[in-house]
Amino acid sequence: MNVVITPAMLGQVVVSGILAGALYAMVALGLALIFGVMRVINIAHGPLLMLGAYTTFFLYQALGLNPYHSVPITMLVLFALGALLQRTLVFRVVDAPELSSLLLTFGISIALVNLAQLAFTSNLRAIEYATGSYTLGPLAFSKSRLIAFAVAAALTGLAFLFLQRTRLGKAIRATSQSREVAMVCGVDVRRIHLITFGVAAALAGAGGALVSVIVAIQPEMGQIWTFKSFLVIVLGGAGNYPGALLGGVLLGLVEQIASLFLTTQLSEAVAYILLVVILLVRPTGLLGGRQT
Amino acid sequence: MRPRTAFRVGLVLLVAALAAYPAVGTGYGVRAMLQIFMWVALAASWNLISGLTGYVSFGHVAFFGAGAYTGAILITSAGWSWPAAALAGGLGACVVALVIGYPCLRLKGPYFAIAMLGLNEVLRALVSYFEGLTGGGNGISLPTLEATVPVYYAMGVAAAAVTLLAYLVITSRFGLRLMTIREDEVAAEAMGIDTARHKLYAFLLSAAGPGIVGALAARDQGYIEPISVFPLATTITMIVMVLFGGKGTVWGPVLGAVVLFVSQELVWARFPYLHQLLFGSIIVAVVLLMPRGVLGLLQQKYHLPRTI
Numbered sequence: 001m002n003v004v005i006t007p008a009m010l011g012q013v014v015v016s017g018i019l020a021g022a023l024y025a026m027v028a029l030g031l032a033l034i035f036g037v038m039r040v041i042n043i044a045h046g047p048l049l050m051l052g053a054y055t056t057f058f059l060y061q062a063l064g065l066n067p068y069h070s071v072p073i074t075m076l077v078l079f080a081l082g083a084l085l086q087r088t089l090v091f092r093v094v095d096a097p098e099l100s101s102l103l104l105t106f107g108i109s110i111a112l113v114n115l116a117q118l119a120f121t122s123n124l125r126a127i128e129y130a131t132g133s134y135t136l137g138p139l140a141f142s143k144s145r146l147i148a149f150a151v152a153a154a155l156t157g158l159a160f161l162f163l164q165r166t167r168l169g170k171a172i173r174a175t176s177q178s179r180e181v182a183m184v185c186g187v188d189v190r191r192i193h194l195i196t197f198g199v200a201a202a203l204a205g206a207g208g209a210l211v212s213v214i215v216a217i218q219p220e221m222g223q224i225w226t227f228k229s230f231l232v233i234v235l236g237g238a239g240n241y242p243g244a245l246l247g248g249v250l251l252g253l254v255e256q257i258a259s260l261f262l263t264t265q266l267s268e269a270v271a272y273i274l275l276v277v278i279l280l281v282r283p284t285g286l287l288g289g290r291q292t
Numbered sequence: 293m294r295p296r297t298a299f300r301v302g303l304v305l306l307v308a309a310l311a312a313y314p315a316v317g318t319g320y321g322v323r324a325m326l327q328i329f330m331w332v333a334l335a336a337s338w339n340l341i342s343g344l345t346g347y348v349s350f351g352h353v354a355f356f357g358a359g360a361y362t363g364a365i366l367i368t369s370a371g372w373s374w375p376a377a378a379l380a381g382g383l384g385a386c387v388v389a390l391v392i393g394y395p396c397l398r399l400k401g402p403y404f405a406i407a408m409l410g411l412n413e414v415l416r417a418l419v420s421y422f423e424g425l426t427g428g429g430n431g432i433s434l435p436t437l438e439a440t441v442p443v444y445y446a447m448g449v450a451a452a453a454v455t456l457l458a459y460l461v462i463t464s465r466f467g468l469r470l471m472t473i474r475e476d477e478v479a480a481e482a483m484g485i486d487t488a489r490h491k492l493y494a495f496l497l498s499a500a501g502p503g504i505v506g507a508l509a510a511r512d513q514g515y516i517e518p519i520s521v522f523p524l525a526t527t528i529t530m531i532v533m534v535l536f537g538g539k540g541t542v543w544g545p546v547l548g549a550v551v552l553f554v555s556q557e558l559v560w561a562r563f564p565y566l567h568q569l570l571f572g573s574i575i576v577a578v579v580l581l582m583p584r585g586v587l588g589l590l591q592q593k594y595h596l597p598r599t600i
Contacts, residue, residue, distance in 0.1 A: 041402040043350075043409070092580055099346045099474075102405050103535070104579045106350065110528060111572030118565060224413070230406040265417050272414040279403055280395040 005260060008138035013260055017253035019145045022152040025248025027207035027225055028232035029159060030200035032244050035233065036176040037196045038094050040101040043226055044085070044109040048201045050222030051112065052078050052208025054120055057217050060127050067127050067213050068147060074209045075202040082201025083194050091193060109223070116219035124216040148210035155206055156245065159199070163241065172196055224268070231275050237285025246286065310448060314441045322444055326512070328553050329447040330505050334526070335533040335545035336454040337501035341494050342531075343539035344467060346474035347397065351408035352530055354415050355385035355499040356506035357521040361419060363507025364432045364516050374439065375446060378507040385503025386496050388415070397491040400477055416522040431517030434510065443512045450508065454501040459542045461497070463599050470494050471540065525568070532571045535578045538585030543600050547587055 031045045042048075055074045059065040065073075089108065093101040130143040163169035174182040175192045183189050207225070215221065228251065235250050236243025251271065258270040278285070314322050334356065342348050362384030363377040372380070392411055396404040419426045426432065461467040472480040473487050481487055510516045529552070537548025560567060582589055590596060 035402075041406065089576065089580070097346060097474075098402060098405075099342070099348055100579050100583065102348045102350075102402060103531070103575055106348075106531075107572045107575030107579065109572070110568045111576070114566070114568035114572065118569070227406060227410045227413075230402075230409075234403070263421065266421055268410075269414045269417050269421075272410045275407060275410070276392065276395050279399060279407070283399050283403070 009260065012139055013256045014253065015139055015141065016145070017256035018249055019141070019149040019252070020255065021249030021252030022149045022156065023207060023210060023248070024228060024232050024251050025245045026152040026156045026159075026203055028229040028236075028244045028248055029156060029241065030203035030207075031226070031229040032233050032236075032241055033172070033176075033196050033203075034200045036241070037172060038090075038101075038193055039098075040090065040094060040105065041098075041230065042090075042197075042200070043102065043105040044112060045200070045204050045229055046222035046225035046227075047109045047112040047116075048078060048082065048204040048222070049208040049211070049225045050116060050217075050219060051081065052205030053212035053217045053221065054116065054125075054208075055205065056209040056212045057125050057127055060129070067129050067209060068151065071151065071206055071209045074205045078205025078208075079198040079202040082204075083198040085201070086194050086197035090197060091190065094193065109226070113219050113222070120219065122219060124218050126216050127213050129213050142214075144213040148214060151206070151210055155203070159203065160241070162199075168195065228271065231271055233285075234275060234278055235286055240285060243285055250286075307452070311445075314444055319440075322440060324553075324557065326440070326444045326447050328550060329444075329451040330509060331529070331533060331549040331553050332451040332546050333447070333454045333501045333505045334530045335537070335549045336451070336458050337498045338530040339534045339539060339541075339545045340454075340458060340461065340498035340501075341491075342498075343534055343541070343545075344461070344470040344474060345491050345494050347491060347495075348405045349408045349495075349498070349527075350405055350531075351411040351527060352498070352502060353522055353524065353526040354408075354411045355388060355502035356509070356526060357412070357415055357419070357518075358388045359385045359503030359506030360510040360516050360521040361426060361432075362503070364434055364510045365425060367434055367511065368432055374437075374443075374507075374511040378446065378450075378504050378511070381507025381510075382500040382504035385499040385506070389495050389499035390492075393492050393495040397495060398488045412522050412524060412527070416518045419518045419522075426518075429518065431515060431520070432510075434514050434516075436514060437511075439511060443508055446508050447505065447512075450501065450504050455542065455546060457497065457501075458545070459599070461494075462540075462542055466490070466493075474540070528568070528571050532574050534585075535575060536585055538587030538589075538591075541585070541587045541591070541600060544585050544587040548585070551586075 027045075027049060031042060034040055034042050052074050055077050056067050056070055059070040059073060060067050085108065089104060090101070093104050130147055133140045133142045134146065135141070163173055171182065171187045171192055172195070174185065175187060175189055179189055182192075232244055232247035232251050235247030236245070254274055255267050255271060258267045262270065310325070313325060317325070334352070338349060338352050359381030363374070363381035366372040366377040366380055367374060392407060396407040420428050461470070469480065469485045469490050472483065472485060473490060477487055506521065510521070533548035533552050534545045535548070536552060537546065538544030560570065578585065584592070587600070591598070591600070
């Protein structure tokens with residue numbers, strides 16, 4: 001393949017990669033939180049993102065709500081849904097072997113996708129909003145992706161402030177470090193699990209809201225996000241929350257650079273090969289594993 | 293007659309009846325039995341890695357697809373006979389399993405499960421991309437050949453072989469070591485078990501069956517394309533069958549495959565849109581309410597041996 005790469009193309013790729021990366025980081029942070037606090041990998045994380053996209057779509061279609069204004073509503077809806085899932089199903093497998101929690105969330109995931117197909121049909125839906133792009137010299141910034149980047153970066157920042165500064169955030173981090181010690185210190189661990197799952201679902205929902213303006217909405221749009229979010233966690237180091245930021249941007253960059261050379265079909269394969277290579281050479285992630 | 297002898301006599305009679313079936317059965321009946329054999333082989337194979345070691349494979353259909361493509365390419369391009377191509381399909385699946393299993397199974401935790409979650413999509417993308425070899429989205433048409441009855445026997449042998457393999461593994465020290473890994477991997481390591489190597493061996497064993505069966509299915513259908521041999525639904529069905537029947541047992545996957553296939557044909561075929569919802573709910577219900585499956589419950593209730 002003869003591809004001539006100009007500096008402008010490279011700059012464009014870096015910009016697009018970073019824009020996508022913030023979104024990846026935000027969604028992955030949700031998955032990382034659940035894994036850190038409960039040792040559960042939530043296979044249904046991507047389908048929750050899909051439900052967030054549909055929530056935004058219907059708010060837009062039925063009430064004419066600006067998709068960006070409805071982000072808080074979408075997040076609230078998903079928080080409630082996440083807490084409900086935790087309260088009814090997931091809490092039963094928190095202490096069970098990994099096999100149980102993986103299979104349980106896998107079952108929830110396929111049930112959610114099928115429910116979405118039944119309720120919303122498989123028709124592609126789109127929100128036409130913030131189309132077009134800004135240009136700066138030779139670089140073009142798609143409006144919807146730029147706004148998605150800004151909102152995702154802000155929400156991720158807020159999530160970190162919440163984790164670092166508030167009592168609740170500290171309790172979440174304490175539970176993630178050692179459940180027993182947190183319990184001894186008076187943390188209501190079951191409540192923390194409930195809130196963590198809710199927050200994680202809300203982050204996935206925000207991701208869905210932002211993505212709904214960029215790509216077509218359909219019931220099967222979510223599954224790939226479970227995989228990508230996990231890849232981001234592996235890149236950054238499991239249990240290392242700031243690592244998710246680096247991992248997100250890195251995944252965005254790798255995908256965009258790969259798209260210069262390869263067809264879009266293969267860019268997914270590139271992310272996969274990245275996962276296998278990272279597990280082979282540096283299984284603890286680029287920033288190292290769990291921080292204590 | 294002691295129960296054990298009765299069981300063995302029953303088994304011999306069953307095999308004899310199945311061997312004689314194509315002579316008396318209808319075309320539909322033979323095809324349905326062929327499908328059941330396929331599902332038995334697939335479910336029992338998934339059980340070898342996930343039921344025994346506790347490492348969940350969310351992409352086992354990838355080996356089915358890898359076997360189908362290996363077999364189809366060897367038949368069309370290299371002119372191999374289909375039984376030889378089927379064995380090569382098993383080998384091809386093992387090669388894929390080695391590439392994925394070596395990096396992912398050295399690690400504890402969910403890495404393997406998630407890597408398998410993506411493998412299927414990646415293989416499908418690769419197969420679609422390398423058009424020269426695989427025909428891309430157009431797929432591969434195999435030379436026409438009426439081979440339903442020979443494929444029936446081949447599929448039956450594959451199902452019996454995987455079940456026998458499961459029996460040999462579960463009753464061996466190797467199988468005990470795998471189950472030790474499932475119960476407590478750190479303890480297994482402390483006892484001197486090379487866990488990474490054992491997991492990898494189990495994974496390779498579990499990939500061979502789907503590879504062979506995939507190549508046989510390709511021969512049977514006469515045409516394959518990326519969408520038809522890499523459906524996520526196949527993995528889901530395998531998982532549901534094993535969980536329902538009883539994971540980690542010899543006969544659980546067989547029981548699950550037969551019961552679920554028959555109910556699928558009789559009842560659920562009328563509700564195609566509810567299929568995944570139903571399977572998702574079965575997974576959730578089995579994990580929460582009867583984690584050991586039907587056979588596990590029977591084992592507990594009637595004090596049956598662990599090795600059935």
